Amino acid sequence: MKQLVEVTEAIELLERTPGLLDTWLVGVSEPWLSAREGEGTWSPLEVVAHLAHNEETDWMPRLELVLQHGESQPFEPYEREGFRTRFPGWPLERLLPRFSAARRENLERLRELGLKPVDLNRTGMHPALGRVTVRQLIAGWVVHDLTHLAQIARVLAKRYGEAVGPWREYMGVLGDRPR
């Protein structure tokens, strides 16, 4: 099925995220996986749990909702800490296959939909953000991955924030704000 360039470009990045996390984090020792940049922030392990939870409940289910109901049925609010009840204490080795499987299914479904240009302009209702388009939703899905990949890099880096000594001033990531 011929896909729109907006869709194929998004899929290019989305399909790589689980493998990337696998290469990056599996086998890395515990102090890295549980590093934190401040109270109430997430460790790399928690970021992966969030991505898995998010993948099962957020972007693709919302996209289907827009295509079926437009703005008439607003999205369910997203539970930011929902991963804690869904995957309590799960290790990386369990979380990653779960994320990977959900991502694969979602991208298969996205490809099957064979969105047309007019579909990208269809609108749904976000409970906090208001009217959003399918185009924005797909871009948001991609940028959501990237914001969390940047987060993992930042959290890992900050573990050595003091250790780098005078090199600190060259390491921009150390100055990025916690989130």
Place this chain on the structure above:
Amino acid sequence: MKQLVEVTEAIELLERTPGLLDTWLVGVSEPWLSAREGEGTWSPLEVVAHLAHNEETDWMPRLELVLQHGESQPFEPYEREGFRTRFPGWPLERLLPRFSAARRENLERLRELGLKPVDLNRTGMHPALGRVTVRQLIAGWVVHDLTHLAQIARVLAKRYGEAVGPWREYMGVLGDRPR
């Protein structure tokens, strides 16, 4: 050879970076690889070129220098844009194996050195930053990778900075400064 925990932890992340970049970027279409967050900033492809150049000239050669000469022989200043003359126009498929091979060699050498606790406190002279320790250098090497991984995520994300529409406010990476 028994290694210090500071060394094994650093190696855990350092040895994963080439594979991570391979999983992330190989096969991704050109607009992603050449995306830029502003004038004078680097695209993901240029970041990889910088990492390859850096790996051949920066951290490990400097570590050897400290161990051999201490502060008596300051480091060569690092040429930030040096990758442009070393790898002019090289595609990702040529840059990544180059980076990967240099990284592998450097980590083999680091393991061979079998650094002892006292070695971590040995000092060298950075041309701009002044006195630095081996401990700081090893941490800096790790954080340098991570700052550039965060950069790639940020640059890719900003390509969709407008496209995400109202989701922008949830996507922290879009607000991180260009570097």
